[in-house]
Amino acid sequence: MTKHRLTLDHSLPKGRLTPYFEALAQGRALAECCSSCGRVQFPPGGICGRCDAAELAWTSLSGNAVVIHRTDTPDRAFALVRFEGAKNSAVVAIANPDVRSSWGRLVISPASAQGLTIELNDKGNEHV
Amino acid sequence: MTPFNRRKDGSSWRDWCRDAFVGALADAALEKSAIDALVVASESDFFTLQLNPASMIADTIGLVGCRSCRVEGGGASGHLAVHAGMAMVLSGQARRVAVVGVEASASHLDGKTVGILLSHSFDSWTDGFTGVSSTSIYALSAMAFMERTKATVNDLAAVAARNRQNARANPNAHLPLDIREEDVAVSPVISSPYRRLDCCPLSDGAACVILSRPEDLPNTGVVRVRISGTGAASDRARLGDRADPGRFRAKETAAKRALAAAGITAEAIGVAEVYDSYSGAQLQALEALGLTPDVVADERVGRFASCGELPVNLSGGLLGQGAPVGATGVAQVLVTAQQLLGSFPGLNPRSGPKYGLVDSHGGIATTCAVSVLELL
Numbered sequence A: 001m002t003k004h005r006l007t008l009d010h011s012l013p014k015g016r017l018t019p020y021f022e023a024l025a026q027g028r029a030l031a032e033c034c035s036s037c038g039r040v041q042f043p044p045g046g047i048c049g050r051c052d053a054a055e056l057a058w059t060s061l062s063g064n065a066v067v068i069h070r071t072d073t074p075d076r077a078f079a080l081v082r083f084e085g086a087k088n089s090a091v092v093a094i095a096n097p098d099v100r101s102s103w104g105r106l107v108i109s110p111a112s113a114q115g116l117t118i119e120l121n122d123k124g125n126e127h128v
Numbered sequence B: 001m002t003p004f005n006r007r008k009d010g011s012s013w014r015d016w017c018r019d020a021f022v023g024a025l026a027d028a029a030l031e032k033s034a035i036d037a038l039v040v041a042s043e044s045d046f047f048t049l050q051l052n053p054a055s056m057i058a059d060t061i062g063l064v065g066c067r068s069c070r071v072e073g074g075g076a077s078g079h080l081a082v083h084a085g086m087a088m089v090l091s092g093q094a095r096r097v098a099v100v101g102v103e104a105s106a107s108h109l110d111g112k113t114v115g116i117l118l119s120h121s122f123d124s125w126t127d128g129f130t131g132v133s134s135t136s137i138y139a140l141s142a143m144a145f146m147e148r149t150k151a152t153v154n155d156l157a158a159v160a161a162r163n164r165q166n167a168r169a170n171p172n173a174h175l176p177l178d179i180r181e182e183d184v185a186v187s188p189v190i191s192s193p194y195r196r197l198d199c200c201p202l203s204d205g206a207a208c209v210i211l212s213r214p215e216d217l218p219n220t221g222v223v224r225v226r227i228s229g230t231g232a233a234s235d236r237a238r239l240g241d242r243a244d245p246g247r248f249r250a251k252e253t254a255a256k257r258a259l260a261a262a263g264i265t266a267e268a269i270g271v272a273e274v275y276d277s278y279s280g281a282q283l284q285a286l287e288a289l290g291l292t293p294d295v296v297a298d299e300r301v302g303r304f305a306s307c308g309e310l311p312v313n314l315s316g317g318l319l320g321q322g323a324p325v326g327a328t329g330v331a332q333v334l335v336t337a338q339q340l341l342g343s344f345p346g347l348n349p350r351s352g353p354k355y356g357l358v359d360s361h362g363g364i365a366t367t368c369a370v371s372v373l374e375l376l
């Protein structure tokens, strides 16, 4: 048995999604709006999920989200949520898994987890 | 195929490829020189630490000079490699194709590292960057399925226990466990509602099948199995971009294509090996494949049990037989063929079916491959 250690420091350019990632780093939700059918999607995907159009403009969302399904691991929690104004939904990390609420808000992700993170509101259990 | 397990005997993935290939040649009564193409399935170079594995495997198993390539489609890699090999035969590019699937996903890296790598099986730029694991993504999809169909955690546990029980008869199985639903229910939570025993293991191993037209095989008088229909399709990569995150739409499409190509309907299928990376995923797959009008009702009356009307995962599936990713789909095709022949060294279907269905996917049913096998 031979031991090998491989360390990879990736630099990943984000191309046309750069504005979305720059907004995310500031805790802002920047969505795509389809120029043909008006569908708003967050997170963006580069193509309209309804009409397949590739002409999409950027539009800002509130960052508020409603939890559709939530899964808990021994030390973290993740959810499928829908951001206010968006037609699609998103897999997000939950920043405060101790809170059991159906409502949350986009926050800046920790450096170790650069995807979407939401913080749940203490109040809001009565919804959904 | 080699046994699927966590290797502790010092053997290498190159050894496993050689063993699987030699076994397939013997089964087909062919000399190595009769093989004119090699298709390799392997999901990730991170596991083997070998880029361009097809040429390396050709070199290792003595197929230098052959046409060789590698096929990758996540968990569907092995099954898609079989489709690619079949296309070579049908197009006349090759007469006898060896399809070798391999993965060293258990013993070469620690489990945490493998988990991080596999979390990039979804959209790396969104899901992958949250640190979400495969289990959590599958859990969210299962919850959507359970909400719509009223399937319960007991239904999921029944699948997890039954596949491990089926695996007990399979000498190549990774997890042949004598467990019941209660054991699943008390195993540690990985990502709710999924517990340890709802999840398939990470395995080491290799599998090989040889594809050819009947006239290009030796006339040994042995009955063979034909791939009479194939279908493949893809879905949106992110769960959140799907209209129903609990439904495997691409699998539906792939199954319809495979059945249409075979010229049969789902009712003709008498045995199936389906992609049960998680217990709930087996029920989601059976629904999508069109093998049942009501998957939850059929699960509860035992239709998919080893003695049921449509036995599913007699090998134990990924949950029981194991999941060396690149080898998984090749092994699924192999064991289904053996089950039709009645020669599988584990549980065989009692009814002697003519048609079997094989189902695999990558991502979360993002890349789907389905084949219909027919006893000649």
Ligand SMILES: [Zn+2]
Pocket: A034, A035, A036, A037, A038, A039, A048, A049, A050, A051, A052, A053
């Ligand atoms: Zn549109």
